[in-house]
Amino acid sequence: MKLYYAPGACSLAPHIVAKEAGLAVELDKVSFAGGRKTQNGEDFYAINPQGAVPALQLDSGEVLTEAQVLMQYLAAQAPEKKLLPTEGFAKWHGLETLNFIATELHKGVGALFKNPQGDAREAVIANIKNRLGLLAGKISDRPYLLGEFSVADAYAFVTLRWAKAFKIDLSPALEAYFQRVQARPAVQAALAAEGLPAG
Numbered sequence: 138m139k140l141y142y143a144p145g146a147c148s149l150a151p152h153i154v155a156k157e158a159g160l161a162v163e164l165d166k167v168s169f170a171g172g173r174k175t176q177n178g179e180d181f182y183a184i185n186p187q188g189a190v191p192a193l194q195l196d197s198g199e200v201l202t203e204a205q206v207l208m209q210y211l212a213a214q215a216p217e218k219k220l221l222p223t224e225g226f227a228k229w230h231g232l233e234t235l236n237f238i239a240t241e242l243h244k245g246v247g248a249l250f251k252n253p254q255g256d257a258r259e260a261v262i263a264n265i266k267n268r269l270g271l272l273a274g275k276i277s278d279r280p281y282l283l284g285e286f287s288v289a290d291a292y293a294f295v296t297l298r299w300a301k302a303f304k305i306d307l308s309p310a311l312e313a314y315f316q317r318v319q320a321r322p323a324v325q326a327a328l329a330a331e332g333l334p335a336g
């Protein structure tokens with residue numbers, strides 16, 4: 138399998154999941170500057186017409202996109218690692234949590250990459266603060282979002298990393314959660330492989 142990624146982008150989440158799952162995944166870095174080229178100079182639009190990372194190329198040659206789907210696929214390749222509940226209501230709660238992260242946090246915090254100004258920026262930041270409060274409520278007093286570590290934590294971690302980079306203060310509970318996820322060896326390994334410092 139090959140994961141197309143950009144350092145620190147949402148592709149970091151499936152990268153962490155691959156490491157947590159112990160799967161051998163080749164990395165291919167996509168450059169956003171000067172057109173979307175892979176590190177071998179291929180046209181990334183030919184792999185994902187949206188031009189967005191992450192994309193996962195399977196050994197069959199098929200390509201999967203959409204971060205939360207990649208993470209579900211990777212988790213399913215190593216069921217013994219229990220990276221996402223697959224039974225009962227816990228399964229639906231896990232999917233609910235992933236969708237919340239994708240649509241509210243990934244796209245919510247990600248809006249700051251478009252560099253909104255003035256009132257528009259204030260509105261984006263107010264929305265992010267509200268959604269971070271909701272995230273903290275979902276974690277509550279548990280170590281991880283679904284109780285045990287899951288792909289949802291890898292995804293939430295990436296969006297919290299962005300929030301911190303944009304100087305949005307995390308509550309003490311969310312900061313402790315961020316540090317707990319970051320301390321995991323698989324997270325450290327993925328950060329190092331992407332050349333990223335710990336936050």
Ligand SMILES: N[C@@H](CCC(=O)N[C@@H](CS)C(=O)NCC(=O)O)C(=O)O
Nearest residue numbers: 146147148188189190191203204205
């Ligand atoms: N719907 C996609 C969106 C992925 C996405 O937003 N990727 C960002 C990086 S975090 C990207 O590649 N942006 C560049 C672009 O879309 O042109 C998913 O959930 O995976």
